[in-house]
Amino acid sequence: MQFQFNSSEPIYRQVAEQIEDAIAAGGFEEGQQIPSTTEISKEFHINPATVLKGMNIAVAKNLIEKRRGLGMFVSQGARQRIVAEKKDSFFETFVVGLVKEAQNLGISESELLALIKRGYEQ
Amino acid sequence: MKTNKITKYLFKKQVVILGEMYLVTFAAIYILPLILSLITGTLHDYSFVDILRTSPITGFFGFFMFVIATLSYENFKFLIQNGISRKTFFEAQITVYGLFLLIGNSINLLYNYFVYIPMTHKTTFNIFMAAYAKFFHNGLVAVLFNFIFSALILAFVTLVGMTIGSFLSLFSKTWQRILLVATPVIGGVTLIYLVNALETSSLKMTWVADLGSFILGYDRSGIYNPFPMIITLLLICIGLLLIIRYLFSKKQLKQE
Amino acid sequence: MSVLEVSHISKSFGSKNVLQDVSLTFEENKIYGLLGRNGAGKSTLLNIITNRIFPDTGEVKIDSENVNDNDAKLGLMFLMSEVNLYPNGSTLNQIIADTELIYGSFDYAFAKKLAQKFELDLTSKFGKLSTGYNSIFKLILALSVPVKFVLLDEPVLGLDANHREMFYSELIQSYTDHPRTFIISTHLIEEVANLISDVIVLDEGRTMLDQPVEEVLAKTHSVVGPETDVTAYTKG
Structure with a gap:
């Protein structure tokens, strides 16, 4: 530890x-x-x-x-619960903000998904 | 509550010193002259009996009590470290010195009655025997009162030692030294001045003399009454105990 | 529940006011840090709490009873400090035996174990100990006596880093085995920062801070941000 x-x-x-x-x-x-x-x-x-x-x-x-x-x-099942919780918090801290910022910039949902896909391909 | 424990602790510590005192006294009075006469080849002059007859063993005990009674700070330090109150320290210390007086006084009187008198055929070995013993017609009662009287004198000496010691322990080392030097000087000068004043004074201080002879139990017959003296000593000892209790309650750890 | 209360304590030495109207409450089974610069009055306060010296005004109470000249209450506290109140000529074993006689009990097993861990020879004389071992011996006594309040004044003075580590671990072990109140006075704040549950800061004889550590930390961050600790806060 x-x-x-x-x-x-x-x-x-x-x-x-x-x-x-x-x-x-x-x-x-x-x-x-x-x-x-x-x-x-x-x-x-x-x-x-x-x-x-x-x-x-x-x-x-x-x-x-x-x-x-x-x-x-x-x-x-502790590990699973932690991962699940981390996923939840991933959504809260990153995805929500990401979507909001995308909306501000006028990026549409499909455009954003394409961007994310590009991110995975890199 | 904790008085018994502390009495035990102090007794254990101090009885060793008492034992050492007797041992050193014995060695100094009996062994040392023996060795010296062996070295100098004058063994025929060495007389165990002579030494025994004249040894000041009884005086040593009084002196020992006075000295040990002045020393209290070391024990205070250990006891306050271990959460013992000043009151308990006082009570335990008085108890231990009381026990010492019983031991020392018994040894003194045993020595006087069983060694000194048989050897010298003199019975006036202390103030009591010289002035008061004849007041009692029964020999055993006289011995009993000799014990009480001697114990009170030793108690007085011890309590004076405690008073001086615990008074001094309230001060720092520097102040202690100043007090130790200044007190005898100032006291001596005052005493000389007083004596001179009394002698030159036309006023006869008759009441002082009267009081003195009353306390001493003076009688023209030469057989003094010991009771005024015993009661006076008792009162003085009680007074000193109260003073010492107060001084003990003021003890503090000194800044070092 | 035993509570140690210090109320309105003031003390001056000559013209110097060492403590000014200090009031504190120590609750059972907590570990307090008594912090402050040299000369802030920490040692004087601890000496007054344990009745070694007298305050000019104010009083110290355990469970609403004044501790002054009170065996029952004084016996609930043990102060380990830099001053040596043990006879130099006594062996450590003798001192332990005398301490046991006075307190009525003593955790021999724990004391022996600690002496072994620290490689302290209990047959040596108290006056012959080095500064470090002098502290170690007094700490062993402090952790082995059956008291409710253990007061440690600069406990790790003269101890090397390794021995300090060992001491803090043994302190926690002892605290876990027999929960009781500890008051640790130190200027080595970092070493005890996570150990203490409550912090008291003395500055020029006055209480500057008296709070649970968590609250202090919360404030510290809003004031100076991360990477700082109690020290920074107290330096103001």
Whole structure:
């Protein structure tokens, strides 16, 4: 796991994102155990409550799950859910803006699709 | 609450010093002359009995109590580090010194009754024996009161040591040095001045003399009454205890 | 729940006002960072909290009870600081035994484990320790005594980078095993920035900041943007 702590985001969100990224990239396989709150906390000198808060975000998203007495494990289908979520956010952050900008420039739908096709061909 | 624990702690630390004191005293008084006479080849002059007869062991204990009582800052440092209040430190320290007085006073009297008297056939080994012992007709009661009287004198010496020590420990090292030099000088000068003033004064300070002889329990028969003195010592000790309790409550960690 | 309250503390040494009307509340099981430049009054504040010295005005309370001359409350705190209050002639083992006697219990297993990790010989005399090992020993004591408030004044003074790493990890381990309140006074802000949950900044004897770290971070970004931290914020 890698943490970039100079960024402007609160640490707990970064913890959640790092876990998510590691799952998406295959660093943590589905069903595999991930490091405990204490382990992450000790390794990176982060307040355990902060790490836990980050973990809880991932739990709420059903990416990891707690197994009583054993620790945290990557949920089944976690990777798929992350990809789906990333697709959603891809649409929100890129496609919506792209279409809007295209409309401003007077680019029609078919013209835009042609442009996108050209992008794939490059 | 924690007084018992701290009493145990202080006793454990300080009883070692007490033991060392007796050991050093023994070595200095008995062994050192023996070695010296061995070296100088005058062994025939060495007399264990003579030394035993004249050894100032009882005085050493009083001096030891005075010195150890002046030292309190080291223990304060350790105790405040571990969350012990000044009140508890005071109570525990008084208890430990009380126990020491029982030990030391017992050794002193045992020495006097069982070594000194049989060897020298002199019974006037301390103030009590010289002035007050005959006040009691029963020998055992006299011994008991000798114990109480001697203990009170030792307590007085110890408490004076504690008062001086805890007063000085309120000041920085520099101020302590200034006070240590200035107090005897100023005190001495004042005393000389007072004595002169009294001597030259036409006024006879009769009440001072009267009070003095009352406290001493003076009687023309030469058999003094010990009770005024015992009560006076008791009152002074209580007064000193109150002063020391106050001084202890003002102890602080010094800037170093 | 134990709460440590500092109310309206002022203290001056001679003509210098070291603390001016400082009021703070320390809640249970949080890790506080007490930050500020040298001479900001951090050590004086910690010394007053633990009744080592007296404030000119104000009081320190644990659960609404004044800590002054109060064994029950003073026994809930342990302050590790640069000053050495242990006898130089005692061995570390003796000091541990005496500390245990006073507190009634002591986490021997943890202390032994730490001594081994840091390669500290417990049979050596306290006065013979190097600056670094002096700090390490006092930190081991601070983490092994059964108190609710652990106050650390410049804890990593004299420790090399490796030992500092180890210390922060062990601090977290100890905190996880026995949650309690930590107050860490330091000028090495970066090292503790993510460790602390709340930040207090003292400047010239006054409280400049007393907030959860998250809120401080939120403000920091709106003020100076990314790539900065508490330091930048506090430098104003």
